[in-house]
Amino acid sequence: MSVMQVEVVSSEQNIYSGEASFVVVPTVQGELGIYPRHEPIMSLVRPGALRLTVPGETEELLVAVSGGLLEVQPDKITVLADVAVRSEEMDQARAEEVKKAAEARISKAADDESLAKAHAALAAAIAQLKTLDYLRSQKNK
Template sequence: MSTMQVEVVSNEQSIYEGEASFVVVPTVNGELGIYPRHEPVMSLVRPGALRLTMPDGKEEVLVAIAGGVLEVRPHKITVLADVAVRSSEMDEARATAAKKAAEESLAKAQTPGSRAKAEIALEAAIAQLKTLDYIKAHKHK
């Protein structure tokens, strides 16, 4: 099976670096499925679940991403995410509480800087909740 190198990096750390046989990225134009040797693409990323199918085809790694940029080259995919969290580090109660706190901060924001911070926190919480919804929907398959 053919594979490609994938690198997912957030502002704070490298989230994933390795091979994958298929990748699904939530872009501003909808979900983009990418196989090895895909045509070059640049796109903005929207909050949601980034899905990486491992070379064995059996395991899927999920990463919640909130905004950023996707670069696709024939043998390498790079996602530079504003915020990225692996599914193993997510918790629904925390994500729901973070969403509520970000919405409250956004409502109270009085400066462009505080508004931008609240918007980023809200996007991160939404991305985690979307990823957790995906996990729930596909758990029983």
Template sequence: MKTIKVSIVTPNGPVYESDVEMVITKAQSGELGILPGHIPMVAPLAVGAVRLKHAGSKQEDLVAVSGGILEVRPEQVTILAQAAEKAEDIDVERAQKAKERAEQRMREQKAEDIDFRRAELALQRAINRLTVTGKQ
């Protein structure tokens, strides 16, 4: 089976590099499935998980991304993300605390004039990280 090279990079450096059979990710316009030979495209990413399916197995890697840009070429996918973490690198306790803080800020939004959208984005990132680890 053909594979496609995937690179996920943040401002802090590379997070993931591998040859995979399929990339599934969430763009701002909806979910995308990318196979080798896909037409070239560029799309803004939403906060979500990048699913990376390996050829000839049911193995799938998960990487949590906090938005960014997806560039697709026929034989390579590059994701430039503001932040990205492989599932095994996520500190579940820290993500759970971030989720709880964001939920609390959203509840108190009216009382303290806290930026609701900022708290909402923090909550999305925390839930995404927990979802990727499978411990939500």
């Protein structure tokens, strides 16, 4: 089985560093499926679920990403995420609460900085909710 090196890093921590045989990244152009030896590309990442097929694991590794940058080389993928959270660290109720609070902060933002922070919080919450929805849909199959 052919594999590639994958690095998923947020501004706060290294989320995943290891091998994968297939990766799906939510990009601004849509979901991008990447196998080893993929053509080099760069793309902006949109909020959503980053899915990794790790050799020897039966289930996909899921990471919610709120945006960032993707770089693909034939033997390595790097995702520099604004915010990234592993699926086992997510909570539906907390993500919905953060989303509502961020939407309220957006409507009341008094300056560009507070508006940008509220948009970032909203993107992170949306990414977690999309990832949790994907998890639910996979369990119902």
